[in-house]
Amino acid sequence: MGNQKKELMKKLLLPIAIVAMASASAIAQERTVRGRVVDASGESIPGATIVIKGTATGTVSDNDGNFQLSVPEGNVRLVISSFGLDDQEITIGSGGETVTVRMRSDDESTQLKGVVVTALGIKRSERSLGYATQQVSSDQLENARSNNVVDAIAGKVSGVRVNQQSGGVGGSSKIIIRGASSFDKVSSPLFVIDGVPVSNSSQGPSNSGIGVDYGNRASDINPDDIATMTVLKGPAATAQYGSLAKDGAIIITTKRGSKNSPLSINVNSSLRFEKILIKPHMQDQYAQGSFGVYNLKFSNGWGPKISDMAGIKVDDYLGRNGELKAHPDNIDNFFQTGRTSMNDISVSGGNAQTDYRIGFNTLNSRGIVLNQELNRYGLSSNVGFKFNEKFSSRFTMNYVNSNSNGRPVQSSNNPNVLTSSAYTIPITVDVNDLKANYVDSFGNQNFMTTDKTGNNPFWILNKNLSGNKLNRFYGSTQFEYKATDWLTFSENFGYDMYIENRLGYNRKGTAGDLLGSYLTTDIFQKRFNNDFMATAQKDINEDWFLRAMVGTNVLDRRSDVSGLTGTNFLLDEGTGVFRPGNVGTVISSRNFSNSRLASIYGELAADYKDYLFLSVTGRNDWSSALVYTGNFSYFYPSVSASFVFTELIKDKSVLSFGKLRASWAQVGSDNDPYSTLLTYDPLISYFVQFSLPGNFPFLGNGAFGQSRILPTADLKPQIATSKEIGTDLRFFGNKIGLDVTYYNTLTKNQIMNITVPASTGFFVKQINAGSITNSGWEAMLRISPFADNENSFQWDFLANFSHNNQIVNQLDGQLKEYTVQSGWSGLQIKAPEGGSFGLYGTKWKRSEGGDFIINKNTGLRELDLNKFIGKVNPDFMLGLSNNFSYKGFRLGTLIDIRQGGVFYSGTVAALRTSGMAYETMEGRDGTFIDKGVNEDASGNLTPNTTPVQSMQDFWGRYAATANTEGNVFDASFVKFRELTFSYSFPEKFRPFNKVIKGLELGFEGRNLWLIKSHVPHIDPEMSYFGAGSVGDGVEFNSFPSTSSYGVNLKIKF
């Protein structure tokens, strides 16, 4: 809050000086200024007060917002105020006589004044910051609202990579700022809401146990409640948050009511429709079978050509005899149009002592397949109360209730995977027929194939569902006491707790789980956070302003996770009973976790003449996770500086504003609790291949086992050291803005679990080694050619560019590569020493000359195992947005570009090996000779002449999941991310304009068009490993992403 105070001092001092000079030099010769007061949308504001600064002379605007006022000659400053809006000051030059004053709401003007919310909620002027930050305005979040607030950041902030992990309602999204800095923990930024660090925990398909994406917890945040969102990108910006924010922070301030404003009601309502973004392109000529022979055993497209079977009757999956017929609309018929309605209503206002805002929001979403839904309800309140001039408080409280069902299973080797089942429906089977006949008259599954190893997709959609119920509270209680005009104490207690109950089940008769089973996971998470700060700030003299802050923080995190797997349903009727009594066996598990971090932090800052700024911070942490090591306490500092050099330049006609910033910072971080001592775990299960149940007690005997992690007793905290320089330049009076940053972050003493040889008796060893450097450029270019043309056509063009270069400097000294994630069949994400995270796996064997080595007998390409295939991170990301406004019309577009990196698709593998993909039709009638060479025993190469016997063999080899390279594509894409078009009705066109103070109608669309992609059949943005994992660039039968479009209505009363 310190800076506000300072701002205020400046505001007071500067104009007084001007007025004083003016009154000294000028005689009381008066002139008339005419003006009009309007709001952000150009609507007139009646009753606003206009006062000549430093005097009691003033007037009030009339019903049309017009005013006139006699002012002295020369420069005059006017202060315009209106209920609920921020005071505006304008300078009337000696010639100026007609003005339009555009009033802004508190939040808007916060942004426009260049005030940013930095770490610990401290508002500081942007010019004073020695590090890069970027704001996302509430406008940017409210338009084309996403179900998941994380998605809404995509393309809007440089250096931030957002990846939607899977389609399906409530799927998770991963956010990474400036590249992954860790080998085995996801480098995800900290989310802070009203000063309280909240959970964004996530379990992706790969670690939820059953291949289900349960979303990420930041998606509980209602975008409509957000007033400002600041993205703090580097350690310098987040030094005061400590380890939790080592990978950046997203600081959210929720909306609040304005003091001295009447009650106002805001309604924001959207109705949207969703369709599958990328439909797989299927062949439509070949039936199911093998090598051209019709066979009901296979659910694929390798059977005979349908046209060749004319007149021949065969049995279908239900034993009905008939001729084969293609159903090319199967995919269209399988998916439905999803629908999402989002409604938000808020009430806000305030008097001299209090301000309040109460919001209620709903999100009801129906997926693009049957029985997939998400319903979220949120209640938020934000109340401020001023006890007296010195003592004030604020209470925020949010409650979220969210229910979902039908979350799709996405993985491999699992008969419940929806897309692999749906995408291999033989083209000769009518989806609508399959839908109507997924069970027989006894309620047993009608399998698509005679071997009954795969499930009918409609059985999956109707019988095997996974969902969760979430109840979450988070909020804060803040007190502020201004002891003197230079000393302020503040206290912020925050909490975030939720209970999430997950249930997934497979009904009896499910292929691969014939006895039926259910899995429940009950998660309780609790965080308490307390910050107590004392801030002293003072203008030492005309040139120097000093600020000192010291604070303490305690963060306590607790979780309790209970899991229960019940197998073999006794009764399996109706909607099912998923309780322990109704199954043959129950395996239950429970895991507790508790950690506490206590810290003291401080900052010393000096401002010189408002153009030179220096800040030094330090933080000391005591971590419970490290209490048994010699490193229980650890300290890390930061220093940052900013220099607004244009203050020293007289001519600002070209370069109107210029700033250089530089920072150096360290952030230390601890480890998971309980990880420094070797333990013995009670065993609840043993592993048996093919997902068979195996549990203890075994014939009445329990068991213990040594932990599979070899701990390091004397763990050191991980230290990230970051250097950053940047510049912020604005040209031609703010018409062009350019912000460029270079950063270099070195993360050392990585606490990571390295895979050790199993012969050690352990799976992994926790080590304290390894370093990763992430360095890169971020640039933001803004062009607003009509910036000085307040009331008419506006065009803002914004480009966000970022390039990150990740280098793994060192692992543990002996190890040359580290496995970050393993997929199936040899596919791995690895961190090689000297390189960046890469995708490894099976590759085509090539001769030294680069020719494919082809097997002389089969005509198929030979393989090499465990080879580098490509790096998973993009070379650069570019977000391009355009916003146009004219009168009440607004048009906004956002295009998201990513260039570089590779992408493995399990879906494409499945579509091709099963002969369902369009491209598998080619060459089926004959044989073909793959280009390459044969290698004999002595290594001699001869051109290959052996034809591939069939396309089934070719694709079976080419696109086998075990053959990584065959399913790897360039991950680059260009996406038309957002389109918004809205019209704000001016008063005269507004119905009931006495009651309705604002009315806006809009069209909004998200993910409308994948403009360019190198991956066939699917969206290249999907990821299997999930938001909670370091792994990227791999997809295993993900649920398809959607594009959505709809209408939006905003009403203000």
Add this chain to the structure above:
Amino acid sequence: MKKLIILALGVATMTSCKKAFEKINTNPNAAELASPDLLFSGASVNLVTTRAGGDLYISLALAAQTIASGGDYGWGADDVYAVSPYSTGNVWRTSYVSTAANLKQAIKFAEKSNPVKSGAIGQAKVLLAETMYETTMLFGDIPFSEAWNSEIVYPHFDNQEDVLNSILTTLDEAIVSLSTTGAEASAITGFDLFYKGDVSKWLKLANSLKFKVLMTLVDKVPSKATELQALYDANQMLSSAGDNFKMPFGTGTGNKNPKFAILEQYAGSYNFFFFANKSVIDPMLADDDPRISKFFDLGLGDTTDTYQGVESEEEADEFTSTISMRLYAATAPEYIMTYQELLFLQAEAAERGFLSGGRALAEEKYQEAILQSCLLAGVANGVASDFAATKSLTNLTDIYLQNWIDQMDRPIEAFNTWRRSGTKGNETPTLQIPRGAPNAGLMYRWEYPLDNEINPNVNAPKTKINYYEQQWFDL
């Protein structure tokens, strides 16, 4: 001043907080100490369920050709040597992590105990020896002397001869422990699902395993023959079917034999996947072997009571006999070493002249082994003895073939017997490279798992050793 006070207060609070922090960081989920019996319990269940599970049983039985996949009609492609790296990796991890590491810890806690639990030490060491014997016989050279040492992150691989000798040493140590006074009282009882703490049976097993390991070594190290005679003379080995080393299974979900569980979960408790392999059923059919109906079920489409097998990877049909649901029952125990296996080994040792007694002793042991095999298969006593009596011993290959038949459902042992039965290309029975398998040769070993050992271990052999290359012990 105020700042200083706050700082001082903070520091004081932090110091007093250390105690509280220690409490917070006390792991509520796991213990810092464990008991030998609970560790032994987990180790033994992991070892046995992996032996009977999809990673080891299915992959090995199909590739070793004791059972058949029926081509596309039945199960997978393990028979054409497309053994998943996950299976080899899981077996490796079960051996080293889930089983051996916990046995090592059990031994540690038993040794630390006051008084020392010598019985438990002996039991754990015998099981450790069995575990590592299985592991080296699958993979060849393996880490042993430097394994399970938290100071050594990259254990060296010991050559197979050293591993086998270390296993003998481990068994000798076990025999000492099990013979110590107080062994009976300090043995693991209820958590020992094999012998319920019967130390005398563990002793018999230890000696029998020694006999087996020596028989493995003797081709390369002929001097081991004298130890075979000494062991035989001491007469401390398995002496009846009651001494069989086996683990029972139960009927509760998660306690069933995995061979049944896989059929239950994927095939409605029918055997649609695994078929009679001609290598086993054809010699049995020629003999009108009474075990046929115990080992096999008739094909679902069979109406003529005709038992018939297929070769590896040959397409089966509804008439092909399947492996019996008797062997694949939920409660079918997993046999790790049987009395008849020892008898076959003794018959072989006598026939090869390692034991005095010659052909007469060999035939006596051979016929007794067949009798025991029939009885264990559930053949009626009279029928079994009549059949065994007809089996006169004419040459060494008779022993190998009967041993092969007996071990149909125990592929690790069958694979060992087959490899020991003759020089490369002269094994009993003679096997062919299955249709569709690479033309490089039959399987003689499993390839090392890359992910769990070779890649992360800087001291692991980096040259690929292929499945068709012989191991050290194998002539």
